Amino acid sequence: MTRYCKNDRVLEASVKLLESSTFELNEENDQATAVFMTREMAKNAGFSLADEVMVATAVSELATNILRYASSGSVRVTVIQRGDERTGIEILAEDKGRGIRDLKLAMQDNYSTAESLGLGLPSVERIMDEFEIESDFGQGTRIRARRWL
Numbered sequence: 164m165t166r167y168c169k170n171d172r173v174l175e176a177s178v179k180l181l182e183s184s185t186f187e188l189n190e191e192n193d194q195a196t197a198v199f200m201t202r203e204m205a206k207n208a209g210f211s212l213a214d215e216v217m218v219a220t221a222v223s224e225l226a227t228n229i230l231r232y233a234s235s236g237s238v239r240v241t242v243i244q245r246g247d248e249r250t251g252i253e254i255l256a257e258d259k260g261r262g263i264r265d266l267k268l269a270m271q272d273n274y275s276t277a278e279s280l281g282l283g284l285p286s287v288e289r290i291m292d293e294f295e296i297e298s299d300f301g302q303g304t305r306i307r308a309r310r311w312l
């Protein structure tokens with residue numbers, strides 16, 4: 164298993180999970196649902212319109228990758244809390260697809276094995292405050308990311 168973390172920082176474990184929704188991804192419609200519901204959850208958690216769109220964009224990119232490279236998987240979106248006040252949104256994107264051989268390469272701007280823009284993963288890393296990607300080549304990919312209010 165290989166791992167890449169934004170700023171070399173593993174996600175902090177002491178975070179409280181509040182309400183959470185899991186979206187199974189098997190076809191394009193599922194992605195639209197996940198994106199729409201993420202916006203609702205971010206709005207209800209107190210995110211500004213701009214932040215709501217940012218988090219939904221991250222879900223959109225991760226869901227697109229799952230459908231494109233792994234065919235199916237899931238995205239779980241959770242409202243999280245750190246300490247007594249800091250609220251955030253956590254995204255967990257998982258699939259059992261072919262995985263990623265070289266994470267450092269995959270995280271670079273414009274790297275794509277699909278002749279696409281190669282901007283999805285690096286954008287998600289920029290949008291989210293915390294970001295971690297793990298992959299077993301041949302066995303799947305798991306991404307966890309958080310954005311704080």
Ligand SMILES: Nc1ncnc2c1ncn2[C@@H]1O[C@H](COP(=O)(O)OP(=O)(O)OP(=O)(O)O)[C@@H](O)[C@H]1O
Nearest residue numbers: 228232262269275276277279280281282283284304
């Ligand atoms: N869930 C996944 N399973 C397997 N490979 C993946 C997965 N997500 C990303 N990759 C690999 O990482 C590369 C980079 O992903 P990224 O989302 O940054 O770019 P892209 O999907 O190629 O292009 P864009 O997102 O800009 O349309 C992909 O081309 C693909 O090879």
Ligand SMILES: [Mg+2]
Nearest residue numbers: 224228283284
């Ligand atoms: Mg992509």
